[in-house]
Amino acid sequence: MCLSIPAKIKSIDGDMAVVSVGGVEYNASLQLIDDPCVGDYVLLHTGFALQKISEEDAMETLKIFKEFEELNVQMDEEEKQEGKRKI
Numbered sequence: 001m002c003l004s005i006p007a008k009i010k011s012i013d014g015d016m017a018v019v020s021v022g023g024v025e026y027n028a029s030l031q032l033i034d035d036p037c038v039g040d041y042v043l044l045h046t047g048f049a050l051q052k053i054s055e056e057d058a059m060e061t062l063k064i065f066k067e068f069e070e071l072n073v074q075m076d077e078e079e080k081q082e083g084k085r086k087i
Contacts, residue, residue, distance in 0.1 A: 002045060003045070004043035004044055004045035004050055005021055005043070005044050005045075005061075005065070006021070006041055006042070006043060006044070006053060006057070006058035006059075006061050006062055007019035007020060007021045007026065007028065007041065007042055007043075007044040007049070008020045008021075008039065008040070008041050008042075008058070009028075009036060009037065009038050009039060009040045009041075009042060009049075010025065010038065011038060012030065012036060012037075012038060015029060015030050015031050016028070016029060016030065017029075017030050017036065017049065019042065019044060019049070021044065022062070026044065026047070027047065028042070028044055028047055028048065028049050029047060029048045029049065030049050031048070032048055032049060032050055032051075033049050033050070033051060033052055036049065036052070040052050041053050041054065041055055041057070041058040
C-alpha cells in the first residue's frame with residue numbers, strides 16, 4: 001500500500017519545490033503535476049507531488065492523520081498498562 005500526504009508548496013525552482021508538511025519542509029519534484037503555484041496543496045509521495053488537492057481536503061486528511069496518531073498513542077499506553085498487570 002502506498003501512502004501520500006498533503007503538503008503545501010512554499011517555493012518553486014524549476015521542476016522542484018520546497019513543500020511543508022506539518023511545519024517540516026521537504027524537497028519535492030513537480031514533474032507530475034500541471035501548473036503548480038506557491039500556496040497550492042499537493043499529495044506528496046516519495047519526493048514527488050502526485051496531484052493537486054484543495055486546501056479543505058488537505059486539512060481534513062491531516063486531521064484524520066492526527067486522530068490516528070492520537071489513537072495509536074492511546075493504544076500503546078493501554079498495551080503497556082496491560083503488560084504491567086500481567087507481571
